Amino acid sequence: DVKVTQSSRYLVKRTGEKVFLECVQDMDHENMFWYRQDPGLGLRLIYFSYDVKMKEKGDIPEGYSVSREKKERFSLILESASTNQTSMYLCASSFPQGTRRGYTFGSGTRLTVV
Amino acid sequence: SQQGEEDPQALSIQEGENATMNCSYKTSINNLQWYRQNSGRGLVHLILIRSNEREKHSGRLRVTLDTSKKSSSLLITASRAADTASYFCATGVQGAQKLVFGQGTRLTINP
Numbered sequence: 496d497v498k499v500t501q502s503s504r505y506l507v508k509r510t511g512e513k514v515f516l517e518c519v520q521d522m523d524h525e526n527m528f529w530y531r532q533d534p535g536l537g538l539r540l541i542y543f544s545y546d547v548k549m550k551e552k553g554d555i556p557e558g559y560s561v562s563r564e565k566k567e568r569f570s571l572i573l574e575s576a577s578t579n580q581t582s583m584y585l586c587a588s589s590f591p592q593g594t595r596r597g598y599t600f601g602s603g604t605r606l607t608v609v
Numbered sequence: 610s611q612q613g614e615e616d617p618q619a620l621s622i623q624e625g626e627n628a629t630m631n632c633s634y635k636t637s638i639n640n641l642q643w644y645r646q647n648s649g650r651g652l653v654h655l656i657l658i659r660s661n662e663r664e665k666h667s668g669r670l671r672v673t674l675d676t677s678k679k680s681s682s683l684l685i686t687a688s689r690a691a692d693t694a695s696y697f698c699a700t701g702v703q704g705a706q707k708l709v710f711g712q713g714t715r716l717t718i719n720p
Contacts (some may be wrong), residue, residue, distance in 0.1 A: 501649070524665070526706060526707075528707065530710075534638075535712070537697070537710055537711060537712035538652075538697070539663070539705060541634040543706065543707055545706050551640075551706075557647060559695075583649075584650070585651055591706070596657070597642055597657055598644075598652070598654060598699075598708065599652040599654070600644075600651035600652040600653070601651050602650050602651045603650060603651050605649070
């Protein structure tokens with residue numbers, strides 16, 4: 496069963512901490528994505544990557560960075576967590592024509608920053 | 610930026626009834642996709658319809674696409690309690706590597 500695995504389902508961090516959210520896929524997908532989901536705002540794209548070491552800003556990249564050192568792993572980094580980054584974070588992956596074939600999502604990480 | 614907008618935002622029906630959700634978008638697309646999200650989980654891909662298709666079926670799901678009106682609908686027939694979830698449309702634009710998601714319709718099936 497192919498899948499996208501996010502390292503934590505729930506995470507609580509303190510303001511100012513550096514936070515790493517990890518995502519691993521086993522489908523040999525080239526594209527990987529990080530979204531955040533908030534009530535009333537839907538899914539908003541933070542960053543995406545279409546190849547190893549490549550990254551593109553999404554709609555809301557401020558306060559975040561990403562790392563893709565290996566094809567199967569895409570990490571989202573909150574350099575200094577703030578309370579307004581409390582959210583559900585969703586990772587997804589796809590083939591290069593993922594817009595034509597659909598995304599596979601992980602189960603999500605619910606991050607609370609206190 | 611949000612392209613797809615679902616309507617209604619929330620829908621509550623009795624088990625066994627049909628559920629219809631609509632999605633409107635703004636620009637030309639390659640395809641339109643529907644996803645389901647159970648509470649607190651990730652999204653699951655349901656069905657994809659290409660811009661040159663008008664209707665597509667998958668089990669109890671029926672999707673229509675009207676490119677002249679820039680709209681799509683998702684029909685779930687003979688609904689079940691397990692269909693309770695949020696449903697999102699997403700549009701694929703030619704040349705783009707990413708989908709654009711709407712804000713979703715929250716569907717509740719009452720037993």
